[in-house]
Amino acid sequence: MNIGKQRPSILDKSLSRGKTEVSLTAYALLFSEMVQYSHNRVNSVNELHNKLSELGQRVGIRMVELLFVREKNYKRETKLLNILLFIKVTLWKSLFGKEAEKLDRATDDERIYYLIEKEPLVNRFISVPRDKSSINCAAFVAGIVEAVLNATGFPAKVTALWHKGTTYMIKFDESVIARDKQLDGR
Template sequence: MTTRGKRAAETLYDKPLSSKGKLEVNLSTYAFLFSEIVQYSHGRVTSLSQLHEKLSDLGKHAGFRMIDVLCLREKTPKRETRLVNHLLYIQKTLWKTLFYKEADRLEQATASESTFYLFEDDPVVNRFISVPKDQSSLNCAAFVAGIIEGFLNGTQFACKVRAFALKDQPSTTAFEIKFEDSVITRDKMLESVK
C-alpha cells in the first residue's frame, strides 16, 4: 500500500475511500435517476409485485455494498452480532450515511418475535413519486427495503424485507423485517451466554 502508482491499472482497492463520503448530489438529479430506474423496471415486468421485487433487487445491490463502506469508515470496526443492536445500527448509522437522518421509529411486532418494523416518515425515493389510484399498493421504497435486506443478509442476518405505506399515514413507509428462525435462535443463544 505504500507505492501508489499513477497508472490507471491500479485497482479500486488502492484508492483512498475516506474523503469520498463528503460528496453530495442534488436531490433533483437523484429523483430524475430514480424515476428512470422505476420506469425502466416497470417496462420489464407484468405485475406490481414483480416491480417491487425488481426494485428490491436493485436495492440489495446497493445495500450489500454499503457494508464495506461503513466498516472501513468505523474508527474501531466491530462486528455486531446481536439482533437489536444491529437494527439500531441500521436505524442510526446506515440511515444517516445514506439519508442524512435517522429512521423515525423501530418497533418489534407484538405477535411475532422474529418480525420488526422500521418506520420512515419521508423516504427520499418516494418524495417525487405520485402513486396512481388504481395501483395504490405501489411503494417505490421497495428499493430501500432492498438496501436493508442486502445489508442484513450480507452481515449474516438472514431475513426478508418488505415496504408498505401505512394506511392512516400514506407518507410514512414501514419496512417489515422478517428474520429467519435460525437468526432468532442464535440471538437467544447469545443472550443466554452473556
C-alpha cells in the first residue's frame, strides 16, 4: 500500500520540549471514555483498578525515557529517596504542572512510602458511585508511578487509596531496600 513512499523516522524529529498544552476539557473527556471502556470490560473494582493501572503504565514507561533524556541529562537515579523526589517533583511537574503535595514514609514498614495528592487531575470530574465508593480512578496515575519505578530499577507495587484526598501507596520490593542500605553503608 505504501510502497514507494519514504516514511521519515520518528528519530529524525527533534524531541518534544514539553511545552504544548491542550484543554483540560479535552483531557477529562478522553479520560472519562477510558474509564468507561475499562469499566465495560471488568467484573470488579479490583479489576477496574488493574485495567486503569495498565493504561497508566504505558504512559509511565515513556515518561522515564523522555524525562531522563530531556530533564536529567541522561543521568540515572540510584538512591531510593532521589527517585521518589524525582517522581514527586520532576515527573509531577511535567505531567500535572505542579509538585505532588506530600511524600511520607510508613512508620511501621520501611518498604512503604506514601505520595499524597489532595485532588488528582484525573479525579476532578469523576463522581464515584455510592455503592462502589472504593473506586479510585487515580489508579491510572498509580500505574504511571509504578512503571516509572520499575523502569528505573526500583521494583514496587503502587496502589491509589482514598486517604487525605488520594494517597499513592508505594510498596517496594525487599531487594530495593536492601540495596539502598548497602549503598548507604559506603
